Amino acid sequence: MKHKLYIFLLFIFLLNSCNDALDIAPDGNLQLDEVLADPDKVEAMVNTLYENIPLKGYVYFFFDPAVVACSDDGWSSEDGQGQLVDQYYKDNTSASNHPMRDFHDGHGARTNAYWDRYWKQIRLCSQLIEVIDEAAVNDEADRGRFKAEAKVMRAFFYMELVKWFGKLPVMDATVPFDADFSELTKQSVYEVAQLILSDCNDAINEPALPWRITTDANAGRATKALAAALSSEAIMFAASPLHNEGQNHWEEAYQVAKKSVEQLKANGYELFNSTTQPNVFGDGQAAALRQLVCQNADFSGSPRDKETIYQARTGGTFVWHIGYIGSNMSNTFKPGTCPTQELVDAFETINGKPVLDLNNPYQDEQHLVPNYNPDNEMYDPNNPYANRDPRLDQTVLHNGSKMIWDNNEVTVETFTGGQHAPSFDVTARARSRTGYFHCKMVTPGASGVNQISNANWKFYRLGGLLLNLAETAAKAGHNAEARVAADEVRARSGMPELPGSLSPEELILRIHNERRVELAWEENRYFDLRRWQEPSGDLSETCKWFTAMVVTKNGDGSFTYTRRNVSSNPRGGWQNKDLVLPLPLSEASLLESVTGQSWQNPGW
Template identity: 70%
Template sequence: MKIQYLSLIMLSLSLWFTSCSDVLDMAPDGNMQMDEVLADPDKVEALLNRCYNNIPQKGYSYWFFDNIVVASSDDGYTSDEGQGVPTTAIYQDNNNASSHNIRDAHDGHGGNNTGYWTRAWQQIRLCSQFIEVIDKAAVNRDTDRGRFKAEARVLRAFFYMELVKWFGKVPVLNETVPFDANFSTLTRSSVYDVAKFIIADCDAALAEPNLPWRLDNGNDAMRVTKALAHALRAKAMLFAASPLHNQGQNYWEEAYTIAKDAVTNLKSNGFELFTKTTQPNLYGTGPAAALRQLVTQSADYSATPRDKETLYQVRSGGVFVWHIGYIGSNMANTYKCGTTPTQELVDAFETINGLPVLDLKKPYLDEKHLQPNYNTENTQYDKNNPYANRDPRFYQTVLHNGSKILFDNKTVEVQTFTGGPHAPSFDITNRVSSRTGYYHTKMVTPGASGNNGINNANWKYYRLGETLLDLAEAAAEAGHLDEARTAANEVRARSGMPPLSASLSQADLILRIRNERRVELAWEEQRYFDLRRWQAPTGDLSETSKWFTAMVITKNNNGTFSYARRNISNNARGGWQNRDLLLPLPLNEAATLESVTGQKWQNPGW
């Protein structure tokens, strides 16, 4: 059967080009034939530029300035729940295959249901087209041809990885497909097969001598590198080996081998953790100051960069916190509260002796998380003084009762106790107060002003700390416990946390590494996907993402405080069911594919 249009692989053949000084500048309209394009080196570069379109924007660039991905994980809860914004539909389970508020979210590219699925496939087709034509194209320098082709391969791998994260199994198309092709045999490939395709693209790019490891010129901002290729190889196999995607096969040894190769090559080519702040007057000198600087400042483009950890960042303005998602609470020069940390995230931070606060095997004794299951081995944690002696990353991630910040050139003490100026509100019409009793601070530059952008740094898609934790997880799952601990301990040491004990069993080490990912990568849009890929295909998120708690604090007459947990809402939050493990394919797309192939295409439950 032949069909005239299938958005999965179709894109207008009309291309828009012009000469441009910056390699990633987009060109104005102007139709021309492909032969004309390939005869002009500047237009060939413009063709490559189009392969860079639609890289998802992150941070607070989502519609109405709320981080939908964080707010849809168990790390955050939005104060916008009752405002009719996308998170409202997520929390109320008001999504379906024809309209889904994550899949179709405005992330800086516009809405109108042109979400992750459509944009990724458009880019994959453009990358494939470029790979097919570059060998016969005119270029300014002989070295350009190989580099350009390698860039297109890494970009194709990048967009395939984005599809896997959101949708799971997808077709592998290694070439452009004619509009009138026969699609009756088209199938969704396993995540393992997609991962192998991603790895093959990245391997081809890594073999290209003219693809650099690092960018040292700001005019090349956002061009892909060998560093990104290694990060993508590791990430693809991590997903392929995870329970949600492995189809009952054990791919952990393969995932471990690839992640180890990534870390080894990255380190041998000058990448390392950012371990010491270069601005102590701004970030302080505490053990987690370097992490805070890393996530609130753009990586520099230099042969000898300050930041040697970032592997790939967006071009500009990815985070954009401003005065949203920070303190809120009716303070002058603030607008609204946005997403704030949950008590569940606070519970994840260990005490400084390196022991979890809760029993990671069963963190809560009840469904609604009102009865924490405390770790009996941890004698340092004090329920009556819960914010003392915690992992230094806690203080760089969460504002809690008693935190002190500099805001609008004044020292502000955060007072979240009942009657305090920053107390939580459980009225869903109140968007300026926290729903949890906490406020977010990780992505905020210290000394913020409500009148100005307080973090407009470039969003970091991949950094070495994340790839080290990819290695730690894969190594632990594959039984290489010493190497798993070594990788995790390297990340922990940056923030002054003691090493994981060599006496941990494999099962316990896996739990500790999963928790380490949560703490280190909080607010970096990793937790949403981790929660899902760790589930069996028949599982759900009822234990982690159904009920959420806030901390209600009472100030006693003697100046001490009493602490009580309460549920944020009397109703379960949406997004925890089995169907929510993956996003739905667009309704019309899935229906068309099913009618053409006779196979089931839609993800379960949609």
């Protein structure tokens, strides 16, 4: 690692007068022994563990959900503006300047800078673990809780690094100033996962660490539930083809995922199955999912939302006049990233059958010729949005969708000449590129034009953990348990159970597709597409060509639906090198000079 990472001078933060346990106080110039002698300063030191929690959703450069926009679920109308997604789409990426890794937000702050920020946090966590036993605390129970929180947050930041960079050095302790870095090596994702599992198991075994936060003052603090979620995710990534180095870890991943779900359920976590605000979210079968992602989790002993495992303390998803419908609507600015036809194709019909052949969804490279599922007799290409999984209408606005805007019901018109028709001119920022608009994170039915959802980002929820269990169980050959876990998620939205007649290969395809549908717009698809690839693979089948739906209104009021490519050129980000981010060029060069080993990720 860069010397600045491990010779980083720890800034100690003085506790201010705010009541919020996670208010970060101003930095001071105290010696460590002075800090450890004062319980309030020790608590302030704990607060530093929660710095640099990544911002998600609509808080990337110019309020674009960049991770979604760079998956196959979305295409951004910022594609001609020279900004983050535009650079990515044009493949203007390098180890010295990568937009996803380095780009600034609209106010000049580096919202990403993942490598530097997360390693800093890992060191802060390790240091607290090492010194907390000799620190003064206000309550002896705090000592165990603080150490457990540090272990969970170390696991959290390690997991974030794994998602972006893959292999990492495994360090469970701080490194002294005069350390010999010549023996430093990258270790496998499985080895990183073992550290995460160890830290999370220790945290779960700590009596003072709670399973759930029950007061607003402690919002954002680590819990046993977060430890369980991280355990499930870490070993699933380690078992996935991109990272498993030819080893089969699926049985271990299944056992961890199963235990995590069992622990969560035993401690009061459950799916949010029924909306508590039908006047806002309606009473449709996917209304509860829409409410879940649009509203903050509540903190009490008996919360309304028992599904959310870990929610960011700050940083709303910010959907309003930016990132919603745009297109000739009052008080709107731009639609930002819009769902692709590929995402729309993923939603089954209500009889539980895929629209396309999931094994080979398109007959051509450019996705213009869909390979329809011959067993699905319900889907009608001439009426493509009828009889679909209820989650489609809670995720995507399409031609004929109904919405409330400025106290009036509006019918979405994406047909040529309609109010919301797409444009394929990159200067038309207020137009969808795909013929669709995102709506999952937007509170429906609100009065006026301020259709806003500023819910803080939900990093982990039980629905995602159930799908981790479904995938790992299927890959480990526990097909019946895989179906049960997936079916629990599907049932929330009124979708039928997966057929027991599915082959193991078919079951895995269905579970992969279920992840795409249930977790759409929640920044999972970007990483799923990558971890499912072999190290020699690429994303040419999913992330090279994208399609839009062009709708023509006929004289009799019917519509004709025609697919076309969003762009005449392939989009960047699909090559083998794009499976993981590059280490910063200066970082890789320094590490190579110190260790004599190659540190840069393949292709960079």
